[in-house]
Amino acid sequence: xxxxxxxxxxxxxxxxxxxxxxVVFFLYPVGFSLYLVFHRWDLMTDPEYVGLRNFTYLMSDHxxxxxxxxxxxxLVIHIPLQIIVALALAIVLAKPLKGRVFFRATFFLxxxxxxxxxxxxxxRLYSTEVGLINYVLSLVGIDAVPWLTDPGIAMPAIAIMAxxxxxxxxxxxxxxxxxxxxxxxxxxAKMEGASSWHEFRYITLPLLKPTMFLVVVMSTLGGFNLFxxxxxxxxxxxxxxxxxxxxxxxxxxxxxxxxxxxxxLGFALALIIMVCVFIQKKYLxxxxxx
Amino acid sequence: MQGLxxxxxxxxxxxxxxxxxxxxxxxxxxxxxxxxxxPSGCGKSTLLRMIAGLVxxxxxxxxxxxxxxxxxxxNLRNISMxxxxxxxxxxxxxxxxxxxxxxxxxEATQTIEKTVTEAAKILxxxxxxxxxxxxxxGGQRQRVALGRAFVRKPKVILFDEPLSNLDARLRIEMRQExxxxxxxxxxxxxxxxxxxxxxxxxxxxxxxxxxxxxCQTGTPEEVYNNPVDQFVAGFVGSIPxxxxxxxxxxxxxxxxFQVGSYKIDLSHIGKDYQLDWSKxxxxxxxxxxxxxxxxxxxxxxxxxxxPKMAAQVKMVEYLGDSTIVHLEGDIGSFKSRFxxxxxxxxxxxxxxxxxxxxxxxxTEEGNKLPC
Numbered sequence: 001x002x003x004x005x006x007x008x009x010x011x012x013x014x015x016x017x018x019x020x021x022x023v024v025f026f027l028y029p030v031g032f033s034l035y036l037v038f039h040r041w042d043l044m045t046d047p048e049y050v051g052l053r054n055f056t057y058l059m060s061d062h063x064x065x066x067x068x069x070x071x072x073x074x075l076v077i078h079i080p081l082q083i084i085v086a087l088a089l090a091i092v093l094a095k096p097l098k099g100r101v102f103f104r105a106t107f108f109l110x111x112x113x114x115x116x117x118x119x120x121x122x123x124r125l126y127s128t129e130v131g132l133i134n135y136v137l138s139l140v141g142i143d144a145v146p147w148l149t150d151p152g153i154a155m156p157a158i159a160i161m162a163x164x165x166x167x168x169x170x171x172x173x174x175x176x177x178x179x180x181x182x183x184x185x186x187x188x189a190k191m192e193g194a195s196s197w198h199e200f201r202y203i204t205l206p207l208l209k210p211t212m213f214l215v216v217v218m219s220t221l222g223g224f225n226l227f228x229x230x231x232x233x234x235x236x237x238x239x240x241x242x243x244x245x246x247x248x249x250x251x252x253x254x255x256x257x258x259x260x261x262x263x264x265l266g267f268a269l270a271l272i273i274m275v276c277v278f279i280q281k282k283y284l285x286x287x288x289x290x
Numbered sequence: 291m292q293g294l295x296x297x298x299x300x301x302x303x304x305x306x307x308x309x310x311x312x313x314x315x316x317x318x319x320x321x322x323x324x325x326x327x328x329p330s331g332c333g334k335s336t337l338l339r340m341i342a343g344l345v346x347x348x349x350x351x352x353x354x355x356x357x358x359x360x361x362x363x364x365n366l367r368n369i370s371m372x373x374x375x376x377x378x379x380x381x382x383x384x385x386x387x388x389x390x391x392x393x394x395x396x397e398a399t400q401t402i403e404k405t406v407t408e409a410a411k412i413l414x415x416x417x418x419x420x421x422x423x424x425x426x427x428g429g430q431r432q433r434v435a436l437g438r439a440f441v442r443k444p445k446v447i448l449f450d451e452p453l454s455n456l457d458a459r460l461r462i463e464m465r466q467e468x469x470x471x472x473x474x475x476x477x478x479x480x481x482x483x484x485x486x487x488x489x490x491x492x493x494x495x496x497x498x499x500x501x502x503x504x505c506q507t508g509t510p511e512e513v514y515n516n517p518v519d520q521f522v523a524g525f526v527g528s529i530p531x532x533x534x535x536x537x538x539x540x541x542x543x544x545x546x547f548q549v550g551s552y553k554i555d556l557s558h559i560g561k562d563y564q565l566d567w568s569k570x571x572x573x574x575x576x577x578x579x580x581x582x583x584x585x586x587x588x589x590x591x592x593x594x595x596x597p598k599m600a601a602q603v604k605m606v607e608y609l610g611d612s613t614i615v616h617l618e619g620d621i622g623s624f625k626s627r628f629x630x631x632x633x634x635x636x637x638x639x640x641x642x643x644x645x646x647x648x649x650x651x652x653t654e655e656g657n658k659l660p661c
Contacts, residue, residue: 182375182377184373184374184375184377185377185378185379185380187342187344187371187373187377188371188373188377188378188379188438189379189390189394190344190364190365191342191343191344191364191365191369191370191371191391192365192390192391192394192395192438192442193365193366193391193394193395194365194390194394198394202379202390203379206381207380207381209381
């Protein structure tokens, strides 16, 4: 009996760091946010119960809908761009090329650089006055493009930057997926007369479906959490064209002290993400072969 | 010439001092089942891949039915290959796996259906056509791999250790299936294995490969009974040949093999060795197969029994159909295969004889002396 008791004590002790972390940094904030959803709170006065008013406001808040549309627009550019470029790079880097270890490391580098630093770097690159990109364009006779100040271009510009930043991670995922496919499967296909395109279309792509699902889900999660890039580069402008849901939530919370409404936005976003991932799982998830 | 001819094939990999394949030449007749056998890393899979066109040839030529195919793309060589891990397309069902090549080559749907149905019938895959490889057993996957080779109606089928992933019992079953399949195809089959037992039981002809060089080519009987050197002698045989190291001596004009206190008159082995052993170091190796060792009381079974020798039993392996006895005596350690009815105990002392007509003699370099 005694040993059983000391066993359970030891168990609790060993799991306590995680349990404390879970309670303090996850369960409590989630619980408190849920409480805030039904309250109005400005950080100064006591929270005031408002029932479902935060939700009804959310439904009619055109700024929220604009932020959601912006975020979806970002995702529509970001996810396909991310997949195409990462997959192409992974295919090249899977080949026995000279210096591939160097390139693998180089493409991964932006992932480990701080988001704020990358954003400032790209702000300079996009600059109309001193930006490298516009300078290169000017060399071929193209007028300076107002990357971050034109409402039609700002979000794609941010999407390109975000893709560059996260690319390395997805290249690694795809690379792992490609390298897991046995070489003999390609050799068998080659002996049947498959061209490089056939190999890609009928072998690599279908066998990468599980990786593709992972990349799509992770890009979706990351994309919906778009914050640091518009926050640093554009502040949500021009004309609200880069205002993302998370940035809007942040502004509601810390610029306008609408903590209850910000919490409501957070829950709404979580719900939207769940629905998206569920749909992706239904259509993209498949058996794992290796 | 009809058939496949390999002329002085060589493969050099950059970074390797020694070529992986050295001046390999061989001819394969239509309908022949040839087994390439050798230890791991001897270059047999590389050679197969060179024939398949998956590995470029450094030197030499490959001719198929008189046509040089050395630099022809692998899919245009009319050669199929069955891989060790089957290399089936895991996301396609059996039908799609069999039809893959024909679909790539844009053959008519009716032709594809007819060919796949025929292959499925021959290989008993009819009920599995809509199953994916993951749902099949090892033997079934192997049959799908055979089917994929069959539907191409190739002139040459290459087998790269196709049974090594199967358990012992299934391996024996599949050997028969592969041989039956080979007869139905009528193609040249080149079969790579490191399992000499598989090689002996399946081959019309076997080629023993060591360090990229073909050591010996011949029927299993030829290779077993007349190995050209010590490597082949030691490699072929499910229980390897025993090698007893001793010296050659000349005594009153006659040659003897001496080990410990025993002297074996070499004139009994078959050839009169009037050699002056003192010219070299005199080191010799006597090769004797485990089944050519007899207990003293059974010596009458030996055509030409050697002098009686003594040894002690170190271990007994009862195999059911025979008994393997590990012995140690003045001549060193060796194994013998005895009748299943023999009852011996560990540490028991035995007298035994060799059958002198079945001994093999090798120089210190491993070359065989004529017997």
